[in-house]
Amino acid sequence: MSGICDGRVVIVTGAGRGIGREHALEFARQGAKVVVNDLGAGPGGAGRSGGPALEVVEEIHALGGQAVANSDDIADWDGAARLVKMALSAFGRLDVLVNNAGFVRDRMLVSMTEQEWDDVIRVHLKGHFLPLRHAAAHWRERSKSGGPVDARVINTSSGAGLFGSVGQGNYAAAKAGIAALTLVAAAELGRYGVTVNAIAPAARTRMTEEVFAEMMARPESGFDAMDPANVAPLVVWLGSVESSHVTGRMFEVEGGRIALADGWRHGPRADRDARWEPAEIGDAVTKLLADAPGPEPVYGV
Template identity: 50%
Template sequence: MGYLDGRVAIVTGAGRGLGRAHALALAAEGAAVIVNDPGVGGDGSGNDASPAEQVVKEIQDAGGQAAANLDSCADWKAAANLVDQAVDTFGSLDILVNNAGILRDKMSFNMEESDWDAVIQVHLKGHFAPSRFAAAYWRGRSKAGEEVYGRIINTSSESGYIGLVGQVNYATAKAGIVGMTLTMARELERLGVTVNAIAPRARTRMTTGSFAGYRQPEEGGFDDRAPENISAVVTWLATPQAGHISGKVLACYGGELELQSPIEHEAGISNGAARWTVPALIERSPELFAHGRPSGVLPLREGIGS
C-alpha cells in the first residue's frame, strides 16, 4: 500500500532531473503519472521524446502506471489537453507538480528580449496554464457535488526572493510563482485543493554551474544534492496527510526543510498624520534597519543554487 494509491498525477518537465525523480517517487507511492516533457535542451531549444518515454518505461517496469506527454506545458491548448489526458487515461486528476523550466542566464545589461521571453514563458506561464485547467477541472467536480482531492506543487527558487546575479529573468519568474501560489491557495481552498511551492537546491542540468566545485559523495555516502532528496518533500505535499498545508513556500536541500516567508513585514516607521518629506526620511530611515536586515544588499547564503 502506498500513500498515493489510486491517485493520478501530472509532473511537468519530468524527463530528467528533479521532474524525473518526482515522477518516480509519486509512482512508487501508487500514483499513476502523466510524464510531461517535450525533451528540450536546458535553454529550451530542440525536442526529444526519449526522456519522457524512458521515465514511463521505468515506472511501468517497476509495476506502476504512466503515460508520456510531449507537449509544452506553456502552450495554453496543450496545457488543457494535458489535464484531459490524465482524466481520459487514468480516470481523474489529483496532483499537479509544476516543475518544467529552462535557464538563459545573463547579466541584466546583456540580456536579449528572447532570453527574457523564453524564461518567463516556460516558468511562469508553464506553471499557470496547467494549474488553470486543473483548477477548472476540480471546480467542475465540486459544482457537481463530488468530493475533490487536489494538490498543486509549484517549483520556485531562492533566487526569486534573494536575487542571484545573472538570473533576472529566472528570479522574476520564480518570484511570480510565489505570488501565484499564494493567490491560488486562497482561491482554491474552499474546493479542497492545496497549493504550495518548493524552493529546491539539487544537482540537475540547470544547476551544473552552481555546483561546479561540488564533490561527489563517496560510494554509499549521502548525496545532499541528489534530486531524490527533494522528491520526498513533493510526495509528502501530495499526500492526504498534508491536506492542511497550503499557501506555503518550503526551501529544501539534502536533509533540510525550511518554511520560508519570502515577503514579510519586518519593520516600520510612522510620520503620524503628516505626509513624509525627504528630509524626514533621511533622518528617520535608519530606524527601519536598526534591528533587522542591513540597509545594503544582502550577502548570498552559501550553497544556494538555481
C-alpha cells in the same frame, strides 16, 4: 505498488530528467498513476523529443506502476489543456499537479536580450500558470457539482526567486512570480478542496551542473546531498492526502534538510499621521533600517 499516494493521479511537468524524473518515479513507488510530461528540449530550451518522457514511463512500468507520456508544451494554452485532459482520459481523475518544467538562459542584466528574458519568463511563470489554470477549472467544476475534491498543487520556485541571484535576473523574476502565484492560488482554491504549496530545491540537474560541479562526486559518507532524488519525498508527501492541512507555504529542500521559508512580512513602521516632507524621510528610513533585520544576501554577491 502501494504507498502514501495509492490510487492518486499525478501530473509532473518537466519529468523526463532531473528533479522531475525523480518526482515521477517516487510518486509511482508510492502508488500513484503518473502523467509524465516533458517537451524533450535541451538545457537551453531548444529542440523537442518525446524520448525522455517515454523513458521515464518505461521505468515506471518496470517498477510495476502505471504511467503515460505527454510531450505537450505547458506554456501553450491548448497544450496545457491537453495535458490535463490526458490525465482525465487515461486515469479518470486528477489529484495532483506538480509544476516543475523549466530551463535557464543566464546573463547579466546589461547583456541579457529581450528573447532571453521572454523565453525564461514564458517556460517558468506562464508554464506554471497554464497547467494550474486548467487543473483548477476542472477541480472547481467537480467541486460545484458535488464531487469530492482533495487535490494538491506543488509549484517549483528557487532560492534565486526568494533571495535573488546575480546573472539570473530573468530566472529569479520568474521564480519570485511563482512564489507569489502560489500564495494567490492557495487563497483562491482552498474553497474547492485544493491546497497549493511550493518548493525551492537545491540539487544537481542540467541547469545547475556547473554550479555544483565540485559536488558531483559522492562523498565518503555515502550520502550525495546534491542528488535530485532527495527532493522527491517532500513533494510526494505534499501530494498525498496526509498534507491537507498545509497550504500557501514555501519549503526549501536540499539533501536531508527541509526548511520553511518565510516571505515578505510587514516590518518596522513610521507613521506621523500626516504628509511627510521629503527632508524628513532620511531620518525615518535610517531608524526603520536600524530596527529591522538585514536582508538575506543575494546569491553570487
